[in-house]
Structures are given as structure tokens and as C-alpha cells.
Amino acid sequence: MxxxxxxxxxxxxxxxxxxxxxxxxxxxxxxxxxxxxxxxxxxxxxxxxxxxxxxxxxxxxxxxxxxxxxxxxxxxxxxxxxxxxxxxxxxxxxxxxxxxxxxxxxxxxxxxxxxxxxxxxxxxxxxxxxxxxxxxxxxxxxxxxxxxxxxxxxxxxxxxxxxxxxxxxxxxxxxxxxxxxxxxxxxxxxxxxxxxxxxxxxxxxxxxxxxxxxxxxxxxxxxxxxxxxxxxxxxxxxxxxxxxxDISEMYPKRKVPIGEVVMKVKNLKAEEVEDVSFELRRGEILGIFGLLGSGKTHLVKALFGANPIKEGEIYLKGNKVNIKKPWQARDNNIGLVPVDRKMDGLALMLGVKENITLANIQDLGKGFLIKKSVEREKANRWVKNLGISTPSINQAVNSLSGGNQQKVVLARWLESGSKVIILNEPTRGIDVGSKVEIYKLMQDLCEKGAAVIMISSELPEILSISDRILVISRGRITGEYSTEEATEEKLMQTACIR
Amino acid sequence: MAHNQEEAGVKKEKKFYISNTVTLVIVLIAMFVFFSLTSTHFLSTYNIVSMISNLSFMGIVAAVLTMVMISGEIDFSIGGNIGLTSVVAAILVDSGIPGWLVLILCLLMGCAIGVFNGFLVTVVGVNSIIATVGTMSVWRGLAYTFSDGRSVLAVDPVIDFLGRGNIVNIPFPIILFIIVFALCYVVMNQSKWGRKIYAVGVNPMASFLSGINVKQVKFLTFVLCGLAAALGGLILTSLSMVGMPQHGQGLELTIISAILLGGTALGGGKGQILGTLTGILILSVLLNGLTMLDVYYYHIQIAQGAVLVAVVATYEVRQKRLQQ
The missing domain is CATH 3.40.50.300 (P-loop containing nucleotide triphosphate hydrolases)
Known part of the structure; x- marks a missing residue:
């Protein structure tokens, strides 16, 4: 030049x-x-x-x-x-x-x-x-x-x-x-x-x-x-x-004891998902890495009942479950933090409180009416526990920062008592400080006995936070790595297998 | 829809934020005062009571249609439903079936109409504007077919009471109107189901992915809307003492105007039952007041349209100003 x-x-x-x-x-x-x-x-x-x-x-x-x-x-x-x-x-x-x-x-x-x-x-x-x-x-x-x-x-x-x-x-x-x-x-x-x-x-x-x-x-x-x-x-x-x-502060990783298998997926076939099998253990963060168009988001939707499952089985704690709709996933204690927070995750015009309780409106009091004190108490608890920074629980969520919005979505599934939490690109579009908090929250969940599936295309994130990494390409699992053996090159290569 | 969401909800940290509903109430009071001063008959008890009786059947439909619209859908077939209910009620009464049974049958038919609309929209997946503009014409056509285009006299004590009866000097339709509005208010502001309706209207995908049965929520609002329109049709039949296939013609637009006037958004997720109440009152006071002032009916129509456009335009202007 x-x-x-x-x-x-x-x-x-x-x-x-x-x-x-x-x-x-x-x-x-x-x-x-x-x-x-x-x-x-x-x-x-x-x-x-x-x-x-x-x-x-x-x-x-x-x-x-x-x-x-x-x-x-x-x-x-x-x-x-x-x-x-x-x-x-x-x-x-x-x-x-x-x-x-x-x-x-x-x-x-x-x-x-x-x-x-x-x-x-x-x-x-x-x-x-x-x-x-x-x-x-x-x-x-x-x-x-x-x-x-x-x-x-x-x-x-x-x-x-x-x-x-x-x-x-x-x-x-x-x-x-x-x-x-x-x-x-x-x-x-x-x-x-x-x-x-x-x-x-x-x-x-x-x-x-x-x-x-x-x-x-x-x-x-x-x-x-x-x-x-x-x-x-x-x-x-x-x-x-x-x-x-420093990088080590960026991706804090704690050792959490990993327990028994809580979820088992066997030969799952759905839209854009060809054949996926895996096991998820208690206390584990399972990373799933894939490029755009690899079928990762479709896999998430199928697991959560938002896309129909064509073939294959899902077992939770050894019992076969039939999840055809998201409310069945919720009732089986599965939670989903979708990739597009604004389009799929939040009712932006509604308040923090309404969004936190969105998956569990039925629990807001006995009978037909919402008991406002119950709802306020629940919302306040999660705002405090997760450190959601908002002027009030009535604040419309569209004025919150990306990190706080993500915490609101996460709070919804904590309130729901989810034991398997699927996070699709959990830190997309959020600031560094909130990222670290999200990573910590994920590990807190694991310590409390939940299991986390984290779909991510951020290599450093998936390499540092996961306990085990699956790679998906064209709707199939093309590789599985322990954190020790995984490298950026290996993941990229496996993700490009057609 | 997404656009809509971004526009709304920006209301915050404004010290002097007067809600749209409050503005509407001010407009209503101003109109009320104006007509009271300019017309000698406007403020008479007789005029006020008859005005409210006449708007009550519209108000009942409007309250429930507001729920449909907050959920993000619309029902244009309410006018056709009113016409069909009116004709069917009159024919049944005419054939000697007791009034209370006619009442129940007609309300059930209203539900069935709602079920059909809801089925088209939520199960088949037809856009609700197209589906209900279509069924609007079907219901109306059936009304003409059953009545052979003629009016049928409907005289029966139960049906008479519905529109023209009194309880402690209060006309029964006004009582019904108040009950329906109160119920809708409680549903939308305090119930679990109302919360779901709002959530579904604001973001159907996020609601679905949070485990809300979006289709079921919408379906139920359609059924209730069919029921409310049938009740409206019965009251109208009672008020006019005849079943007429023309009953309720063009009413869907008046009712939707009142709802939009009351601040409900076409895209869903935004709206208030009290806003709709104010909207209905404004349109009725305008019609009644101008009639009292001997304004030519054609001109009244111009005024009603102008008020709708002007008020909704101010919502948009305020929204833009709030954003800045």
C-alpha cells in the first residue's frame, strides 16, 4: 500500500x-x-x-x-x-x-x-x-x-x-x-x-x-x-x-461439583436439527458452540417445546418427558433465556415486575385475581438478589440497560424454579461489568443444584465458562471437548465440518 | 409491532405527565360544559338518562372489544353479530319460545360466533382483520336471509325488560353497562388473565416463550366479544322492539373509533378500559349535544370523524415529544 x-x-x-x-x-x-x-x-x-x-x-x-x-x-x-x-x-x-x-x-x-x-x-x-x-x-x-x-x-x-x-x-x-x-x-x-x-x-x-x-x-x-x-x-x-x-477477572470460573445426569437428549430431530444426543449433569455448564446457521437456535427451540420435535427422546432425571409446548417445558422446570432479548425475551413496554413474573402468572395469588403484594414481594426479591439496577420494579424494561434486561429474563426462570436453564448467547449486547455478573449468576445456579446449557458463539466465553463443550454444525453434534482439551482452533474446525 | 413497543413505555421521569386518559376526561368535561351552556335541553335528566341508555349497548361491546384489541387482534364482525342476534331473537320470540330461553339461546349463539372467529384467527391463522371482515358479511347476510329482509316484532316481557326495564328508577341497560365495564376493568387491571392479555399484546413471542398459551388467551377474548355483541344485539332489539337485519350496521366502526379514541393501540399491548369508557362517552355526548343544537346530521358525522383523527393525532404528537 x-x-x-x-x-x-x-x-x-x-x-x-x-x-x-x-x-x-x-x-x-x-x-x-x-x-x-x-x-x-x-x-x-x-x-x-x-x-x-x-x-x-x-x-x-x-x-x-x-x-x-x-x-x-x-x-x-x-x-x-x-x-x-x-x-x-x-x-x-x-x-x-x-x-x-x-x-x-x-x-x-x-x-x-x-x-x-x-x-x-x-x-x-x-x-x-x-x-x-x-x-x-x-x-x-x-x-x-x-x-x-x-x-x-x-x-x-x-x-x-x-x-x-x-x-x-x-x-x-x-x-x-x-x-x-x-x-x-x-x-x-x-x-x-x-x-x-x-x-x-x-x-x-x-x-x-x-x-x-x-x-x-x-x-x-x-x-x-x-x-x-x-x-x-x-x-x-x-x-x-x-x-x-484482566482476562482472568473477565471470566471468573469456580469449581462446582458435578453430579448425576439430569437431562438426557437422545437422537433428537427437529427443524434444522438432524441428530442431536447429549447428557447434562447437575452443577454443570454445558457449552454449545456453533456458527450462524448451525442449527443451535433451532435446537434450543426444540428442547423448549417452541419447535415441534420430529423424532427422538428427552429424559429428565431418568424419566421420559413429552415437551410439545413451552408451558410444558416450564412445568418440567426448564427455563429459556432466548438469543434475542428484545424480540423473544421481554415484553418491553411492561414493567420489571411484570416481566419477572411473566412465566408464573398463575402463582401470583389464589384464584382469578393477582395479589399485588405477592407480586411486589417476588419482584423486589429478585431485583435485590440479582442486583438489577432499576429505579423501581414498575419501570418499563425497555429503558434498562442490556445487562439489566438480561438479568430480568434470568430472574423470571429463577422465580419459576427452573432446574435446567438454557441460555442462548447470554452476554450478547451487554456491557463488560454485567457479563461478569451473568457468569457469576450462572455458576451460583450450578452451586444450587441447577444445570446450565450455554449456547454461545463467543470463543473466549465458551472456552472459559463451560465445563464441557459440544460443537454443532448443520444440526449435528460434530465434536465434544473437555475444557482442558478445547482450543479456539479445534472448535472452529469442528464447527466447519459439513 | 416492534416499532410500537419502542414508541411506548418511554413515559418516565417526567414530572408533569398527564396521561392520555386524563386528557380525554378533560375533553369530555369541556364538551359537557359547552353543551350544557349552549343547549337548554342537554342537561335535563331525561336527556342524560336516555343518552346513556342508548350508548349502553355500544359500551358493552366496546369494553370487551377493547380486550380483543389489547391482545393484538380485532373483531369487525360485531355489527353483523348484533344484526343476526336481533333477527334470531325476534324470530324465536315470534314463534312463541319464552323470553328467558330466547335470551339464553341468543347468548349461546353469540359465544358460538366468537368461537368461530377465534378458531379462524388462532387455529387456522387467518389475520383477524380479514377473518372478521369476512364473517361480518356472513352474519349480516344470514340476518337478511332469516328475516327475508324484513323487520320482525319482538314483544316479550323478558326481552322488553332488557332494554326498557328499570330497577329503582335506573334503566336496566345502564345497570348492565356498569356491570360489564366493572367486570372488564377488574379483568384487565387485577386479574391473571388480564395480565396475560396485556403480555400477549405487547409481545406474543416473548409471552409464548414464557409459557403463556397465546392462542388460548386470544381465543377466549374472541368468545367473550361474540357474547358481548349478542348481548348488545338483544338490548338493541329491546330498545327498538323489533328484530331488524339492519341493526348494528356500521356500528363496528363507531365502536372501534371510540376504542381508538380511548387510547388503545391498533397493534395491541396498549389500552385502558377506562379510556374506552371515556371514548364512548365523548362520541355520544358529541352526537347528542350537536343534535340538541339542531346541527345537521351530515355535519355531525364530520365532527365525529374529525374528533377521532384530532385526538389520535395528539397522542402521536405527545408520544414523539416524550421521546425527545
């Missing part, structure tokens, strides 16, 4: 507050032409908010954005697009029934002038040119659903650069990719860099940051910690900046 210090983008003193949370607190970044700037931070550090402000999706509260010396003020995504800002989000946004070429030119079809008729020939030719420029071999006429996840992602990149792209933002682009696919993505990033595109690369995976970025800005709890040249830094420095504490 030629040394080029021309600054393409400056975001200065950006502030953004959501009800109850300061998402960004005086954050400034700058981006040079043709560089890859990493933005590193834990979930909830403010990475996504920063990007959404750049993309015009969120309005900033204060601060300024300067692109090539010109101050801009985006009111919507279209205005940001006009300035050459392209964002590729973590979740792919491709239309499955259309061809690759149609997706690349979505909304911007080449027209056969002077008539408003789409020129299919020109569109396909242009797509070929762009894909060639990215050094990939994909037929533009292929229907999207026939492409692999990584190929779909390439199409997203092609779509982003089909129109004059100055700044390309990639939000956790490797979340669904295997090691090999990741390498080819990095090749594409290098090609783009050489052609003068500036790239913001968001990740919380250190290895990738060292592999691909020139500089890296670390965010923590909505604040910018520092920007460093990647080659002048190392793992330790970045981690310390990122979590603000």
Missing part, C-alpha cells in the same frame, strides 16, 4: 443516548484513504451505534461528521449512500429468490435508455465485471439460494461497491464464515484497499484485527479508549483496552 495520509472521514465528538443508556459518549474516529480501520469492542461497546450513525440510520445527538473536508449531516440512509458510504451488516440482506446480478443491482437496475426498461444484458455484464474485479468466480445468473453463505457475502460486497463506494463498513463479516471463506474475504478486502476504498472493519475477534487492519480504534461502554497502529500493539494491550480488566 502506498503511504497515503489523506483523511477521508472524520467523526468528531459523537454523542448518542437511548432511553436509559448512553450508547456513545464523545467518540471520535478518523479514517484515511485506502486503509482498513478496525473497530474493536465487546458487545454493547457502541460499535454498531457508531456505524448506524455513519450510515444515517440513527441520528446523532451531537458531534460532527466530515467527509473529505465537507461537513455532512445525514438524516437518512439515502443521504449517506449519496456520499459513498456503504455498510454490509452482519445479517445478510440478500433476496433469496432473485439472481446474483439482480441482487447486486437491487434498486439501481441499468436501464435501456430512453425507456424505463431494465437492460438485463448490461446488468449481467456489469455484474461479471464487478465479480472479476473481486477475483471471484460466481455466475451472476445464479439464484441466491443456490449460493453458499460466503458467496452470498461476496454478493453483498459486490452490491456495496457496484455504486461508487468511498467508505465500506463491514460489521462482523466473518460471523458465519469458515476459515477458508474468511481468507478469501480478506483477499477481497485487500483488493478493495488497493483500489483506494477505505474500509471500517468491525469485529470483536482479535486474530482478525491483527490480520487485516492497519489501525484499530477500541471502544468500551460507549467511550473511545484509544486508536493504535495495529502492528505496534499486541493481544494483551488490546484486550486490556477492550475489557478494562
Amino acid at each position: 502506498t503511504k497515503n495520509n489523506q483523511i477521508v472521514l472524520e467523526m468528531e465528538h459523537i454523542n448518542k443516548t437511548f432511553p436509559g443508556v448512553v450508547a456513545l459518549d464523545d467518540v471520535s474516529i478518523d479514517l484515511r484513504k485506502g486503509e482498513v480501520l478496525g473497530i474493536l469492542g465487546e458487545n454493547g461497546a457502541g460499535k454498531s451505534t457508531l456505524i448506524k450513525i455513519l450510515a444515517g440510520t440513527y441520528l446523532k445527538d451531537s458531534g460532527s461528521i466530515i467527509i473529505e473536508g465537507k461537513k455532512v449531516d445525514f438524516k437518512n440512509p439515502a443521504e449517506a449512500m449519496d456520499e459513498g458510504i456503504r455498510v454490509i451488516y452482519q445479517e445478510l440482506n440478500t433476496l433469496e429468490n432473485l439472481t446474483a446480478a439482480e441482487n447486486i443491482f437491487l434498486g439501481e437496475q441499468e436501464l435501456r435508455k430512453p425507456f424505463p426498461i431494465i437492460s438485463w444484458k448490461k446488468m449481467v455484464e456489469e455484474s461479471k465485471r464487478i465479480l472479476k474485479q473481486l477475483n471471484v468466480d460466481i455466475n451472476p445468473n445464479t439464484v441466491m439460494e443456490d449460493l453458499s453463505v460466503s458467496e452470498k457475502q461476496v454478493i453483498e460486497v459486490a452490491k456495496a461497491i457496484s455504486k461508487k463506494a468511498k467508505i465500506l463498513v463491514m460489521d462482523e463479516p466473518t460471523a458465519a464464515l469458515s476459515e477458508g471463506d474468511k481468507d478469501s474475504l480478506f483477499e477481497i478486502i485487500k483488493t478493495l484497499k488497493e483500489s483506494g476504498v477505505s474500509i471500517i472493519y468491525i469485529s470483536h475477534r482479535l486474530k482478525e484485527i491483527f490480520e487485516i487492519t492497519d489501525r484499530v480504534t477500541v471502544l468500551r461502554d460507549g467511550k473511545k479508549i484509544q486508536t493504535v497502529n495495529t502492528q505496534d500493539s499486541d493481544d494483551n494491550e488490546l484486550v486490556t483496552m477492550m475489557v478494562g480488566r
Whole structure:
């Protein structure tokens, strides 16, 4: 890369507050032409908010954005697009029934002038040119659903650069990719860099940051910690900046005696779940690791009765159980903390108290009516025990921070007396301090005789907190490791077995 | 839905937060005072009592429909249900069946109608707007078919009492109206089932994943709504002394307007029984007051529509302001 210090983008003193949370607190970044700037931070550090402000999706509260010396003020995504800002989000946004070429030119079809008729020939030719420029071999006429996840992602990149792209933002682009696919993505990033595109690369995976970025800005709890040249830094420095504490404090692990088998799953088949068997023991934290699309969330839903079980058996303490609906799971003392807290976990408009008692409304007094004193007492107890920080138990949960919201969901299942608690990505989108508290709570539960299934795609988390790790890929268990033998590489490799 | 959730619930830490319901009550009182001052007849006991008697059958349906709407669904078939109940009641009375039995049969038919709507929405999975706009037309069509398009006289002591009887000088429909509202209020504000209705309306997925039988909760609200509409139909038949297939025509929109006016959200999860009560009262006072002032009926319609739009628009404006 030629040394080029021309600054393409400056975001200065950006502030953004959501009800109850300061998402960004005086954050400034700058981006040079043709560089890859990493933005590193834990979930909830403010990475996504920063990007959404750049993309015009969120309005900033204060601060300024300067692109090539010109101050801009985006009111919507279209205005940001006009300035050459392209964002590729973590979740792919491709239309499955259309061809690759149609997706690349979505909304911007080449027209056969002077008539408003789409020129299919020109569109396909242009797509070929762009894909060639990215050094990939994909037929533009292929229907999207026939492409692999990584190929779909390439199409997203092609779509982003089909129109004059100055700044390309990639939000956790490797979340669904295997090691090999990741390498080819990095090749594409290098090609783009050489052609003068500036790239913001968001990740919380250190290895990738060292592999691909020139500089890296670390965010923590909505604040910018520092920007460093990647080659002048190392793992330790970045981690310390990122979590603000030592790794051993980050993942506290206690020895809890592990007892008898409390849950046994035998040859389970359900939607996206091909054949899953495992045992769960009292006092154990069983980690399940899998990439996006591995079937992990479907497995959770099947275990909890939210998705129908096609074949296979579930035993609790040796007795076969028939769980067809979530209330049967609840009555069998199984609890679920879903992956999407806001969509699946909480009734956001309702208060802390209502959300804590949501799974056990029947227990709020005898007969038809709710006994308010019983409910208040229960809610207060859990707010105190779990240290949920809220002005009152009547506060609507949507104004709580992610960590406190997660504790509310957890409190619901503690109130329900769950003995098997399934947590799907328990620390997604919550600040570092709350993460540590969640880990401690999980282990408290184990000490009290419960068993925990923790689904996670966070490697450090799953490696440090689990007692045993299962790896799932394409709906099958592809590996089982004790904590001692597990490493990041082994888990990633096993997760990519098809 | 998700959008809705984010918008609401932001009410916090505001020192002078006047709830929408309180605003509505102020509007109601203002209207009341206005009509009392401008019309000589408005404030007479006779006028007030007859106004409330006339709104009571609407109010009964509105209270229960509010529960359906808080659960995130809607029932447009209430008007058709009223027409069908009215015709069936009159035909049964006409054929010599005793009044009390007619009453029970009609209420059972109302439940059956609710069961059918609930089945379509929760078991088959038809969107409730489509399902009940469809059944609305079916019930109405049946009413016309059974009555051959004619009015049928319905004179029977039990049916008469329902709409025109008095207990200690209070018209019986007003008593029914108060009882139904009180029951709905207790259900929605103090009962376990009411809590489930709110939870299901706010977030059906989170409720389901917390072990709430979402379909059962919704189903039951539909059944009650069918029952309430049948009761409304019986009162209307009693008030008019005839069963008419046209009874309740267009009433679904008036009732839904009153509920929306009262602050219930179309997406579910948000609403108050007392809000609906105020909404019904505002629409009735407006209609009655303007009629007393000899305002042309066409213009009254314009006024009713304008009030609905204006009030709901202020909710949105206030919501936006609260967010900032």
C-alpha cells in the first residue's frame, strides 16, 4: 500500500443516548484513504451505534461528521449512500429468490435508455465485471439460494461497491464464515484497499484485527479508549483496552461439583436439527458452540417445546418427558433465556415486575385475581438478589440497560424454579461489568443444584465458562471437548465440518 | 409491532405527565360544559338518562372489544353479530319460545360466533382483520336471509325488560353497562388473565416463550366479544322492539373509533378500559349535544370523524415529544 495520509472521514465528538443508556459518549474516529480501520469492542461497546450513525440510520445527538473536508449531516440512509458510504451488516440482506446480478443491482437496475426498461444484458455484464474485479468466480445468473453463505457475502460486497463506494463498513463479516471463506474475504478486502476504498472493519475477534487492519480504534461502554497502529500493539494491550480488566477477572470460573445426569437428549430431530444426543449433569455448564446457521437456535427451540420435535427422546432425571409446548417445558422446570432479548425475551413496554413474573402468572395469588403484594414481594426479591439496577420494579424494561434486561429474563426462570436453564448467547449486547455478573449468576445456579446449557458463539466465553463443550454444525453434534482439551482452533474446525 | 413497543413505555421521569386518559376526561368535561351552556335541553335528566341508555349497548361491546384489541387482534364482525342476534331473537320470540330461553339461546349463539372467529384467527391463522371482515358479511347476510329482509316484532316481557326495564328508577341497560365495564376493568387491571392479555399484546413471542398459551388467551377474548355483541344485539332489539337485519350496521366502526379514541393501540399491548369508557362517552355526548343544537346530521358525522383523527393525532404528537 502506498503511504497515503489523506483523511477521508472524520467523526468528531459523537454523542448518542437511548432511553436509559448512553450508547456513545464523545467518540471520535478518523479514517484515511485506502486503509482498513478496525473497530474493536465487546458487545454493547457502541460499535454498531457508531456505524448506524455513519450510515444515517440513527441520528446523532451531537458531534460532527466530515467527509473529505465537507461537513455532512445525514438524516437518512439515502443521504449517506449519496456520499459513498456503504455498510454490509452482519445479517445478510440478500433476496433469496432473485439472481446474483439482480441482487447486486437491487434498486439501481441499468436501464435501456430512453425507456424505463431494465437492460438485463448490461446488468449481467456489469455484474461479471464487478465479480472479476473481486477475483471471484460466481455466475451472476445464479439464484441466491443456490449460493453458499460466503458467496452470498461476496454478493453483498459486490452490491456495496457496484455504486461508487468511498467508505465500506463491514460489521462482523466473518460471523458465519469458515476459515477458508474468511481468507478469501480478506483477499477481497485487500483488493478493495488497493483500489483506494477505505474500509471500517468491525469485529470483536482479535486474530482478525491483527490480520487485516492497519489501525484499530477500541471502544468500551460507549467511550473511545484509544486508536493504535495495529502492528505496534499486541493481544494483551488490546484486550486490556477492550475489557478494562484482566482476562482472568473477565471470566471468573469456580469449581462446582458435578453430579448425576439430569437431562438426557437422545437422537433428537427437529427443524434444522438432524441428530442431536447429549447428557447434562447437575452443577454443570454445558457449552454449545456453533456458527450462524448451525442449527443451535433451532435446537434450543426444540428442547423448549417452541419447535415441534420430529423424532427422538428427552429424559429428565431418568424419566421420559413429552415437551410439545413451552408451558410444558416450564412445568418440567426448564427455563429459556432466548438469543434475542428484545424480540423473544421481554415484553418491553411492561414493567420489571411484570416481566419477572411473566412465566408464573398463575402463582401470583389464589384464584382469578393477582395479589399485588405477592407480586411486589417476588419482584423486589429478585431485583435485590440479582442486583438489577432499576429505579423501581414498575419501570418499563425497555429503558434498562442490556445487562439489566438480561438479568430480568434470568430472574423470571429463577422465580419459576427452573432446574435446567438454557441460555442462548447470554452476554450478547451487554456491557463488560454485567457479563461478569451473568457468569457469576450462572455458576451460583450450578452451586444450587441447577444445570446450565450455554449456547454461545463467543470463543473466549465458551472456552472459559463451560465445563464441557459440544460443537454443532448443520444440526449435528460434530465434536465434544473437555475444557482442558478445547482450543479456539479445534472448535472452529469442528464447527466447519459439513 | 416492534416499532410500537419502542414508541411506548418511554413515559418516565417526567414530572408533569398527564396521561392520555386524563386528557380525554378533560375533553369530555369541556364538551359537557359547552353543551350544557349552549343547549337548554342537554342537561335535563331525561336527556342524560336516555343518552346513556342508548350508548349502553355500544359500551358493552366496546369494553370487551377493547380486550380483543389489547391482545393484538380485532373483531369487525360485531355489527353483523348484533344484526343476526336481533333477527334470531325476534324470530324465536315470534314463534312463541319464552323470553328467558330466547335470551339464553341468543347468548349461546353469540359465544358460538366468537368461537368461530377465534378458531379462524388462532387455529387456522387467518389475520383477524380479514377473518372478521369476512364473517361480518356472513352474519349480516344470514340476518337478511332469516328475516327475508324484513323487520320482525319482538314483544316479550323478558326481552322488553332488557332494554326498557328499570330497577329503582335506573334503566336496566345502564345497570348492565356498569356491570360489564366493572367486570372488564377488574379483568384487565387485577386479574391473571388480564395480565396475560396485556403480555400477549405487547409481545406474543416473548409471552409464548414464557409459557403463556397465546392462542388460548386470544381465543377466549374472541368468545367473550361474540357474547358481548349478542348481548348488545338483544338490548338493541329491546330498545327498538323489533328484530331488524339492519341493526348494528356500521356500528363496528363507531365502536372501534371510540376504542381508538380511548387510547388503545391498533397493534395491541396498549389500552385502558377506562379510556374506552371515556371514548364512548365523548362520541355520544358529541352526537347528542350537536343534535340538541339542531346541527345537521351530515355535519355531525364530520365532527365525529374529525374528533377521532384530532385526538389520535395528539397522542402521536405527545408520544414523539416524550421521546425527545
